[in-house]
Amino acid sequence: MTKTMRSMVVLAAAMCMAGSVGFAQSSGEAVYKANCQSCHGSTGTPNSGMAKIMGIKPASEYKSSEKEQFDAVKNGKGKMKTFAGKLTDAQIKDAVTYFRTLK
Numbered sequence: 664m665t666k667t668m669r670s671m672v673v674l675a676a677a678m679c680m681a682g683s684v685g686f687a688q689s690s691g692e693a694v695y696k697a698n699c700q701s702c703h704g705s706t707g708t709p710n711s712g713m714a715k716i717m718g719i720k721p722a723s724e725y726k727s728s729e730k731e732q733f734d735a736v737k738n739g740k741g742k743m744k745t746f747a748g749k750l751t752d753a754q755i756k757d758a759v760t761y762f763r764t765l766k
């Protein structure tokens with residue numbers, strides 16, 4: 664390998680890593696862990712105390728549409744406070760998408 668080629672490979676690798684780190688931080692999983700997990704649990708199933716006090720069901724038991732869930736998170740529902748102003752629409756959408764993958 665020539666020197667130039669080698670530095671290009673290094674640069675490309677560095678760019679890939681930077682890209683994936685950025686993605687992880689803005690991904691639904693990261694938003695969920697930072698903002699939602701405290702109530703909904705890391706796996707989408709709240710602990711029993713939380714479930715009882717807050718009236719939260721496991722993620723898979725919500726049969727509402729993605730749009731309804733987005734609205735519930737954005738505008739608040741029951742004991743879940745509004746996330747409008749705290750998270751962007753894109754972050755809410757990503758978090759809801761992630762929530763919907765939890766069982």
Ligand code: HEC
Pocket residue numbers: 694695698699700701702703717718719720725726727728731732733735736740741742743744746755758759762
């Ligand atoms: C303070 C605790 C709390 C936090 C934090 C919280 N939730 Fe909730 N969430 C609730 C409660 C309570 C309900 C049940 C509302 C009801 O059914 O009355 C709920 C319901 C939901 C629902 C179902 C709405 C429906 O009926 O279709 C979704 C989806 C949801 N939460 C997603 C999220 C996401 C995504 C986040 C993070 C951005 C989040 N929640 C953060 C407490 C919380």
